[in-house]
Every structure is written in structure tokens, then in C-alpha cells.
Amino acid sequence: MTSSSEWLRPTSAGKLRCWWPGDDVPYQEYHDTEWGRAVVDDERLFEKVCLEGFQSGLSWLTILRKRENFRQAFAGFDIDVVARFTEMDITRLMNDVGIVRHRGKIEATINNAARALELVEQTGSLAQHFWSFAPTAPFGRDGEGQHPSGLSTTSPSAIALSKDLKKRGWKFVGPTTMYSFMQSMGMMNDHLQECFVHEACEKARVEALKKQKS
Template sequence: MADEKPAAKAERDPDTGLLRGNDGKERCWWHGGLEDYQQYHDTEWGWPVDEDRRLFEKICLEGFQSGLSWLTILRKREGFRAAFANFEFEQVAKFTEADVERCLQDAGIVRHRKKIESTINNARRALELRDEFGSLAAYFWSYEPKPENRPEKIDFATARTLGKTAESTALSKDLKKRGWSFVGPTTVYAFMQSMGMVNDHLEGCCCRDDIEAARDAFKRPVKG
């Protein structure tokens, strides 16, 4: 789930978890009324993604978020893109210790050695995944939960229980077996939410139906 800590003075409805914006529309609570966070909520979070570069970026940034708020990562995203070759994993896989040291001096990102090294390692593992499955998208989407395994309704109470699922646990386990790091079940579920593998916008959120329609129309990538 995106950062649940209060992000602004705007307050959610205590029963529905919805927050009414200045435009009169109701949205999931967690963007807190902040303009950049609301933009992310409306235009990115939950929309289905099949582009490998974006998927690699998303899973790496979710790893950097560990122990932090997503808002912190979102506001440093351009810095991360500059530091990590726009998350073109073919290039990141070639990074050396000199690049690690460069990143550690970069105030535009989260300067955490193990997470920086993890991003480089995961880029190398991403190349292996692409060779095996044809694309990262084909691999990740193969873990999409079946409809019968999803909650019947994503209300506020249900949403707050979705820290990890059987599918995110299985994906996390397989990634770790393949040598990936900073991909625990909770991190992986946040990734699944952000890249549209699940639609966890609340019932009544102005984005939920549009995203569900996009998911219905989305052609799932398959192993090539």
C-alpha cells in the first residue's frame, strides 16, 4: 500500500477512507491532498504497466522505500532516474563500484549502500529474467492473482489488511531464489499495486472504475 501516514491537513472520511478533493472528487485517503501525490494517485497508481523499464523502476523504487514513506521516494524519483540511467537495466547492470560511490554522494537519492548495490544486482538478475521469459512483464504478470482470490470489495477496512498476499509472497520467494534482493512480500505487494496487477483503489474512489476498465482491456503479456 502507498504510504498511510498523514501527508497533509486534508482529512479522510473515517468510515469510507475517502478524501474529497478541491475538484469535488473523492479519492483514496493516502495522497493526503498533496498535489504531486494526488497526481500520482490519479495517473499512475494501479494503472496496468507492461513496459520493462517502468517495471524495473517500480520494483527498485519500492525497495528503496523500505523503512521510508512513498512520498519521500516520489519526490526524489527524478534524482533516482538520473543516478540509475533512467532505470535502463541493461546499463545499470554494467555499474561498477565507482558508480556505487557516486550514488552514495548523490543527495538527490536515498544514499543507502545496500539498496544501491541491490539495484545494480537486480538489474543483472532482470537481464536473466528477460532472457528466460522474453520480458520482465511476462514474468511479473504471471503472478497476477486470480479473481476468485481477490477480496469481493476493496473497502477501507479491507484495504488496510492488504500488506501482503499469497501471490506477493510467492513472487517474493521466487525473486529471492533468482538472486533478487529487497523484494520482501510487502515490498512486492506494493509493487503489484502500483503497476496495476491489482486494483486496490477504494470503492467510491473516482479512479477505481476507470482503472478496472483499463485492466479489462489490458492484454496480459505472456512468455515469449
């Protein structure tokens, strides 16, 4: 994977960071400590799928700033609890100014919780199933010219995961949404090679692949 200095920015410690967090400190922290770090916990994976769905048509920074509100509103994204949400919960959520009040996305989250329970029963865990779609090539490259700055919008593996989940009845899981999900959960390493967290993220990705595919 190649890169260019135009896609890197110096940190306050003199290290190099991917360009996209800009000068926003919480966004920089998200980049440094979360984005691209391998996640194999089912509730965190479910939370991220849901939040990526809410992001549709918006920026991730908008969702990130509301993330704690989302967690409170959706019972910490406890899959069992969310799957049992009722019309009363939908009304409550539609009146919650701390989240994105989009009825279709709220209903999709509840639907996806039910589908997640089915998937766990069928495959053992969300992590095992989601990671089965992760590319095994270095950095999780799919070999189709993904932009070195992380500006690509989808990939063959993301398209495959999207198709699989749609067949299972999941909603708001299009190819672009699944690509963002796979990037952020460390299934592919789209940090620039010169980025100071790239190496650690790659090691974690490889270890997660070994664990989930063993």
C-alpha cells in the same frame, strides 16, 4: 470489495478519492494518474521494483519526491546500463545527496538489473513474468481479507512473487515490498470502489491480464 466513507476524501472537482494522498498535491496527482494503472513496460516495472526497494523503512512520498533524482542517477533505470554499473558508480551514488544513499540498496539495484536481464532471457519479458503472478479475480483480490482501504501489507500473490524473485537472486523484494509493487503497477486494484479512478484502473488491469496471459 467493501469500503467506507472514512477512507475517502473529496477532490476539488467534487469527486471521491482514496484517503491516503491527503492534501499533498503531487501525491494526489500520483494517485490519480499512476497508482494502480496497469504497467506492462519492462523499464517502468524495473524502475518501480528498484524504488520500492529504496522505500524499505521509509515512506513512498519520500521516494516520490526524489524520483527524478533517482532516474538521473540510475540512467533512467535502463536495465542494460545499470547492470554494468561498477564500484565507481557505487561511489558516485553514495555521494549523491538527491537519492537515498544506502549502499545495500544501491548494490541491490545493480544486482537486480543483472537478474532482470537473466529473467528477460528466460521468460521473454519482465512484464510477462511479473503479470503471471497477478490474481485473476475481480480487482485482483486474493480472497484473504485484504483491507478495503488498501491498508493490507501483503497477499498470497505478492508472497509467491517474492519467493520466486528471491530464488532467482533478486534482493529487497520481500512480500510487503512486492505487494506495494503489485498495487502500484495495477496487478491488483486497491483503489476503493467509490474512488473516481477505480473503474478505469480495473478496465486497464483486465486488459493487461488478457494481453500478458494470452
